Amino acid sequence: xxxxxxxxxxxxxxxxxxxxxxxxxxxxxxxxxxxxxxxxxxxxxxxxxxxxxxxxxxxxxxxxxxxxxxxxxxxxxxxxxxxxxxxxxxxxxxxxxxxxxxxxxxxxxxxxxxxxxxxxxxxxxxxxxxxxxxxxxxxxxxxxxxxxxx
Numbered sequence: 001x002x003x004x005x006x007x008x009x010x011x012x013x014x015x016x017x018x019x020x021x022x023x024x025x026x027x028x029x030x031x032x033x034x035x036x037x038x039x040x041x042x043x044x045x046x047x048x049x050x051x052x053x054x055x056x057x058x059x060x061x062x063x064x065x066x067x068x069x070x071x072x073x074x075x076x077x078x079x080x081x082x083x084x085x086x087x088x089x090x091x092x093x094x095x096x097x098x099x100x101x102x103x104x105x106x107x108x109x110x111x112x113x114x115x116x117x118x119x120x121x122x123x124x125x126x127x128x129x130x131x132x133x134x135x136x137x138x139x140x141x142x143x144x145x146x147x148x149x150x
Contacts, residue, residue, distance in 0.1 A: 011092070014088070014100065015085050015088070017100065018081065018084050018085050018088055018100060018104055019081045019082075021101065021104040021105075022077070022081035022084045022104045022107070022108055023077050023078070023080075023081055025104055025108040026072075026076070026077040026080045026081070026108050026112075027072060029105075029108045029109050029112050030076075030112055033112050033113070033116065079128045079132055080108055080111050080112075083111055083131070083135055083136045083139070084103060084104050084107045084108065084111075084136075086132070086136035086137075086140070087103060087136045087139040088100065088103060088140075089140070090137075090140030090141070090143070090144060091103070091140060091143055091144060091147070094144070094147055095147065103143065107139055110139065111131075111135055111139075114131065114135050115131060118130070118131060
């Protein structure tokens with residue numbers, strides 16, 4: 001019984017670690033893509049422009065009303081963190097802490113790229129269902145292939 005308790009605590013601790021690292025990485029990666037001009041074809045922005053536009057939710061924000069998505073919300077970051085935890089659930093027992101850090105960094109990088117595909121193709125994703133579960137499943141699948149472990 002003590003082994004089961006310590007294993008479940010370890011799983012919860014790693015999930016919390018993934019959640020915290022993803023929240024931190026999300027705004028940095030979003031600022032990177034914003035600075036790279038992915039959000040606007042005529043972008044001449046600075047990294048500080050996006051950091052000043054962080055809000056708690058997507059209330060009264062319609063990303064399809066403008067061609068430039070200039071808004072980052074905490075709810076988007078939490079969705080990305082949940083997506084990374086779901087991706088990790090396909091890799092439990094096969095990765096350690098360094099791979100967990102790389103998962104949160106590169107996973108967030110590609111999550112935001114995936115979000116831009118949804119934004120540019122005007123795919124309506126009410127409630128983050130497709131972004132969360134579709135991306136998490138595919139990211140876990142490809143991460144498993146990259147690890148080459150069974």
